[in-house]
Amino acid sequence: MASNASELRKVAFIDLEAQQARIRPQVDAAIKRVLDHGQYIMGPEIAELEAALASLSGAKHVVSCASGTDALLIGMMALGLKPGDAVLCPGFTYTATPEAIALLGATPIFIDVDGSDFNLDPAGIAAGTALARAKGLNPVGLIAVDLFGLPADYEAIRAAAGDMWIIADAAQSLGAETPAGKVGTFGTITATSFFPAKPLGCYGDGGAILTDDPNLASICESIRLHGRSTIDKYDIERIGVNGRLDTIQAAILLQKLSIFEEEIALRQQVAARYNAAFADIAAVPPMSEGTTSVWAQYTLKVPPARRDAIMAALKAKGIPTAVYYPRPLHHQGAYRHYPFTGNGLPVSESLSAEVMSLPMHPYLAEDEQDYIIAGVREALLAEA
Structure with a gap:
């Protein structure tokens, strides 16, 4: 290996310019198609992207949304998270993970991570559950974060979690896999982010919820549209949020997926x-x-x-x-x-x-x- 450490140069930490140069004509054409059809919200590219993400991940249902944080928030709203509930999560991760728990009035319980792979340590789940109960809280679920792109040990996590639901926070890991399957198929719900610096990122904010549960997927679709009924758009059947992914971002992501x-x-x-x-x-x-x-x-x-x-x-x-x-x-x-x-x-x-x-x-x-x-x-x- 040749060493040229003495020759000063400037290295990019993440080089989005090189990627953009590679696919700029396709991105420009994709954006033009959106401008031409004018369906800037929930345009046809949304459904096309969701189908492509399902194919990539193996998840049966994909619901795109406005950010990775919205993916966590909408997912936990669909799971019925409420005040008095507790959700276990790692202490070594980004704020979005516990933030979504706290925004819904529930309590994050921080547990430690494994020192070698940086992911949630399954051995800490029992102590986290016991701590929640000692605080008078109902431990209903946990969020495992696939830190730096490596999937957590979901088999061990599932064995330790009992009847709690599991959210796989795959903001950094979409596209990875283990012998047990692909990211997108491990948790009750998988939440991912398309922040520009992610391995699969758009040119703004974006996210997606992946699940094999058709009922959860339907509820998530409703929540991202202000809780609107899937039958009558003027019937608001639950509390929701404005959590849609923009059509232009979906069009860009389709080109990046290629x-x-x-x-x-x-x-x-x-x-x-x-x-x-x-x-x-x-x-x-x-x-x-x-x-x-x-x-x-x-x-x-x-x-x-x-x-x-x-x-x-x-x-x-x-x-x-x-x-x-x-x-x-x-x-x-x-x-x-x-x-x-x-x-x-x-x-x-x-x-x-x-x-x-x-x-x-x-x-x-x-x-x-x-x-x-x-x-x-x-x-x-x-x-x-």
Whole structure:
């Protein structure tokens, strides 16, 4: 592997420009079709996208919506979440996960994650359930987050969850799979996001709900349209939200879907080179046999005392990095009063001080990868 770490260059953390250049004519044509037919809300591209996402994921029903947060919110509204209920969720993830629980008046119960794969630790579910009951709450469900693109261990989660419903928060993992199936088929409901930086992202906000339950799908369709009856649009049969996906975003996503599986394969090639290059000097993301990640982020664990210096050294070489997430949820102001298991969430707290994400996208050329690898190795091996 040739090292050109001494040659300063500027590397993109996520390169949406390269992707856009590849499909710009198709995107322009797709947007023009929407402008020509003028059905900007719930146009024909919506149903076409939902069918394409069902084909990709294996889910029987897909309901598009306005964002990944709306996907969580609408999904839990359809499941009947209410005040007095508790929902278990990991302490190491983005705020949207517990936010949707709290918005419905229910209580998030934070449990810890696994230190190797960053996903919810099934061993903590029993303690989370017991804590909810001790607080006088009814534990009705849990949300597992497929962090950084890797599916959580849903078989172990289902075994530990008992009769609770499960939402798979697949905002970062759509397109991944395990020996048990594809993302979109693991939970009672799967919620995903099409935020622009996601592996499958639109040019604005967007999301989708995936489920095999036709009744839940029908309720979600109603909720996203202000609770409107599917028979009579002037009959509001439940409380809903304005949670529709714009037709133009659906049109853009259809074009991105045409190259999505190839992009996943390219992401896996980048991750494989990273893993091979860093395995001797850092804790690299683990991969189980038969499981794929879509590598929404490529994240290393580095010595906490040196993380800032390592990131600064990489920045000086034009190599961007990011920390997802610098503070666990139970330490954040909005969530400090919500319950968490044990005397804290030690793994979540440790990870917040250790994680560092590197540039990851399908259009990282091999020479860019070599430059990143050489820079990271130099920074990690430098004397403290």
